[in-house]
Every structure is written in structure tokens, then in C-alpha cells.
Amino acid sequence: MRPTVKDVAALAGVSPKTVSNVMNGVVFVAPETRSRVESAITELAYVPNLSARGLRNGRTGVIALAMPDLGTPYSAEMSHFFVEVAHEQGWGVQFEETAERPGRALSLVSRARAHLVDGVILNPITIQESQLVDDGSLPPLVMIGEVEQQRNDQVWVDSVAAARDMTRHLIELGHRRIAIVGSPGPAFQTATADLRQRGYREALRAAAIDPDPLLEISCREWSPRAASEAVTEFLRVNPAPDAFFCFTDSMAIGTMSALWTAGIPVPGDVSVAGFDDIADGQFATPPLTTVSFDKREFAERALALLVQRMGSPDAPPTRVTIAHTIVARASTRVRTPA
């Protein structure tokens, strides 16, 4: 039988409330009493029942983290930092996967309202999910990622600027026919895809390069497999472009795989760039040029926003933009005309 405050109180010869006072430390407790209680706690190996505390306080000390698909390196790395940061601050983290099935985000909100979690950090994947209706009963919520909405607190990377920067980088290397992988298409519509494509087009326009719709390759999903298939199909019909700018590192890895299979050397014949700076990108062959940002800072800011929101539910929403940089590695290089 698990010991309770009652047991501790009995052993220490005080009342349950005094034990509670010792643990929460807000009320002053005489040093002698305090130490007596503390040793009773140790002796019984007492651990407070968080369900009871949660019931009483309306707080559980747990937040929910909803990422599209934990299995993908991007979600995984982000999750890693969220868990790390949250644990440092004493929060538990409960997981949800939004890609599993549509509407998952809603059931998630339900869960939150079920008071198992005090707040939610949500990386929406579809447009609908980012349009969660706020009927006033939403739990404290922070959106992460490239979502176009103003209703909730949000942390993101400026995808338009980042895509523009990367495209310009490729242009500066001498590339002209720059294909993108992950363009928004009928099978895959996300705000992220839209924004990155917008940045790409802006950079082309700035360099007076005519955008070629053929070079905007879309995938049925943002996975290495889908990218590999889409690029393979593209190469079957078209000559290789100067460079591929893939909207995620995962798709870049799939793209490089397709190029390897097709016998096209990277970066010899074409350059390949990604987005996200996942750890394995550094160890791809060749190491991947990518858009990088501080994932730990991302997690810290999002959690800070969430905690703040828990405190003041009615404050106006805040949007935090995380700085990005272009990390040039061996997968891109100056174009040497054939």
C-alpha cells in the first residue's frame, strides 16, 4: 500500500496539512517540525499522488506535445528538445501524433480538457488543424511551425525568408534551373509548402529567372520515399536541373538516393539542398546543405509562451520567429558548366 500524507503525518506526529506545508514550502514551518516531517517522508519513501494533487489544484504538471509523426527525424529531434526543456522545468510530457489520422488534433484538445494536461504544444499538419475553432474552451495552446493564423500563440521559422535565402544561395553558386521538391500539390497541401514555394519564387524573380512550373515537383507526402519516387519520375521525363532545393532534409535524402540510383553525381552534376538541419544530414553522403535553426531555442521559446499563456488566458496572442541560417555543406557547390 502506497503511503499517503496521512501516514507521513502519523509517523512525524503532525497533521496531514503540515506535511503538505513542508512539501509546498509556501507557509513557514518550524525547522524542527520540518526536519521531522522530512525524515518521515524519506523513511516511508513517500511520493505524492499527482492525481489527487491535480484534482485539488486543477494542475497536473503535464503538457501535451503533438507532432505529425514521431518516426520522422524532424519530429523526433524537435520532440527531443521539447522533452529535455520540459523536464528541466519539471513538466511531464505526453505525446500525441497528429498525422495518425485526421481529427487527431481535436481528440487531443479533448484530452487536454480532460485535465490530464495543463497545456498543449501543437504542430498542425493540415490546414484544417491550424484552424481550430476557439469556442472559448480551448486549453492553453501554442502552435509551432508554419501556420497562418493569428488566434494562438505561435513559434515558427520565417519559411518565406529562409526559402528565399536558400534559393539565392543556390543562384549565387551559379545555378539557374533550380527545382524544388515538396511543392504544394493536390495530394499535399500545407502552409509550410506554400510559404517555402513563395520564398523560392521571390528569389527567382529577384534574380530575373523565369520560374518554370515543370521544376516545381510535388510529392504525395513529405517523406524520403515519396521524394525519391517523385524525383525518379521527374528524371525519367526531364533533363537533370542544376540543383534541387528540397523543402525538408528528409526529402533531400530521398532525392539524393534517387540521384544515386540514376547515376547522377552529387554535387558533381547537381547540387542538393534541404531544410531543417536534421542530425543525419551532416552524415549523408555528401553532407547536406540546409536551412538551420536552433531547435533547443525553439523549444524553449514555445514552452515559455505556453507557461505564460497558462498564467494569463486572455492576453493577446504572441508570435515568435526563430532565426535561421544557411549551412553550406558538400552537397552544393559552384556550378561548373558541362
Added chain:
Amino acid sequence: MRPTVKDVAALAGVSPKTVSNVMNGVVFVAPETRSRVESAITELAYVPNLSARGLRNGRTGVIALAMPDLGTPYSAEMSHFFVEVAHEQGWGVQFEETAERPGRALSLVSRARAHLVDGVILNPITIQESQLVDDGSLPPLVMIGEVEQQRNDQVWVDSVAAARDMTRHLIELGHRRIAIVGSPGPAFQTATADLRQRGYREALRAAAIDPDPLLEISCREWSPRAASEAVTEFLRVNPAPDAFFCFTDSMAIGTMSALWTAGIPVPGDVSVAGFDDIADGQFATPPLTTVSFDKREFAERALALLVQRMGSPDAPPTRVTIAHTIVARASTRVRTPA
């Protein structure tokens, strides 16, 4: 203000307990009453308070999953399947990272005892963690991975056999000087490393190949970076072996990166094999030969074991072995003597 059973009961004109009966569905409720309650629930958008339920029942419906480092593809993919399977069965999943700092596993057990979770699935990383003392107060617990202990339920892959099979596979391809990456060393001691090395040595012995201690490369940690560094250092001093058998796919990716940098073609000059069959291994260049096993089945079996353990705390521990297969891809091929 969140509605409670009381509010629902008032609206439906019944007692709180009847509402509870409708939701839990064990006791028979007259159809007419039931539908009245159900529409009251819908109207108020009532969601039960899980803290209260947890306090009352002693069950929270949440399990904890403790993996070494969520950021690594292996942990991430396993976690993905655990979350998927758990959600299908209505469990919530709370995350812990055991690699964060030593002793984490203990604080985790504390958390479990704090009754926020009903059970724990633990992938221990150090030997100590796998030796958790059972003072009778452990929560329902299932160990996953290559841990040598008999105290707890466990799901694993037979690492000795798998490493033996992979080594034999490489031998059958004509390789003789087969290096391993991830050999147990002073900086990194795990049961997994021991077992895989044992399997490797057994296969060499069976083929009458003298094991060469120089070919047993150890890394300071099981990451692509550490593997890349260790292999680079190895190549600085030694001639390239016929093949590298890396004890994880992550290390295989690091190894291929080092080989790429050193200008040694894979699989032209050397073959590379991994272990775990992570998704990105298929899209490495070249695609990675590896030891594969059904991760979803792994998760299902572990969760089933955990649920069973919750029901009967005193049953003797069970150990489940998940089948493995060798998946041959382009990173290994028949040796062509120079």
C-alpha cells in the same frame, strides 16, 4: 467553468451516478435514460476529469515510455510505434529520456509511483539501469532491448544470433577482414555491445577466421558522429578492411560518411552493414544492408506484456524474443579481389 457529472445529471434529470453508469457502461441503464444522459453530455460538451477518475480508480490510463534519446532515429521509430499502438488501445503515453543524465531511470520510477502513470516501458542504456532493485514497490514494468536480467518482463531481439547472422552473411559475400563498429570499450559499456560482439566472434570462429582485435572499433557513444570519428581515425592508421559491420544503422551512416570523405567507394571497395533497419537506411547512399525486425510487433508485444503485468503483479516474468532478418541492400556486395 468546466461542466461536471453534476451538471450533466442536473440537465438530464438524473443522479450523478447514473451519468457515470452511462459512461462506463457496466451497469444496465434504461435506453430512454441513457439517451437523455447522452444528449446532455453532448450539449454541455462534458469531458470527464481524468485526475478525479485516476484518484478514484487508482488508474490514470497513461503509461510511461523511457527511451535513451528521442532524437536518434532508432528511439524515434520505436517511440512512434509505441505511441501508435498505445493510442489504438486508449492509453496515453508519457515520455522520459534515460540518456539525459544517469539516474534518470530512478526518478522515472518515482514518477510512476507518483501515480501519474500506470506502468513503464523502459529501454535501459547503462548496465546499472538494467539492474533496478526491486524493493517490491516498482510499478508494472517492461524492459525492452538487450538487457541481461531475469527480474522483469522483457522484449528483445536476439542480438547474438542477429550479429552472427549478419557476420555470416558478410563472410558468405567473400569478406574476411570484417571490422565491427560499436565494440564495447572503456567509454561505452552496454549489454547490447557485448552481445553483438559475441555474435560476431562466434560467426568468425565458425568460419575459421582468426578474430583481429584491431578490427574491433569502439566509439565513445553510439552516434553517427562518434562512429565517423572512430572510423576516420581507424583508416588513418590501418588499411581499409573488407567490410564494416556497424552495431547500429546510425553508426553505419557515420561510417559511410567517413568512407565517403576518405574517398573509399561503398560498396565498391568495402561493404557496410548496420543494425536496426531505420527508415533512412533505405535512402542512404548506397541503401544500407541491415538487421531488420518488426518494430510494430515489438511495440505490441511489449504493451501486451505490460497490460498483463498490471493485471497480475506477482506472475513470473516473461521474456519475448522478436524475430530478425537480414535485409541485403546495395551497401554490401560480393567481394571482388583487387
Added chain:
DNA sequence: CTCTTTCATTACAACGATGTAATGCTGGGG
């Protein structure tokens, strides 16, 4: 028409922790 029997429904208490308001104690001033 009355007395069981059956079975849906209800009243009440309890899970464990903690905020509130009241209690008891100690010591200093009148």
C-alpha cells in the same frame, strides 16, 4: 387488492492533497 421480487436509480462515502478558517500555544506588556 396486497405483498413480494426484481432491477433501475440514488444517497453517501471515499480516493489523497490542500486552501480556508479556526485553534492552541508562547511570550511580552499592562
Added chain:
DNA sequence: CCCCAGCATTACATCGTTGTAATGAAAGAG
């Protein structure tokens, strides 16, 4: 010597849900 101020500690109620035991009503038997 007594009373009151100040402050550590306590009793009690409460959070929302559900098991237990009791209630009440309806149906069937005598």
C-alpha cells in the same frame, strides 16, 4: 498575574468521480 498579539499548527471541507449499499417503483403472484 492576566490578557492579548503573533504565529505555528490543525480541523474541516472540497476538488470530480465511482463503488457500495440502500431506495423506490413496477410487475407478478397469491
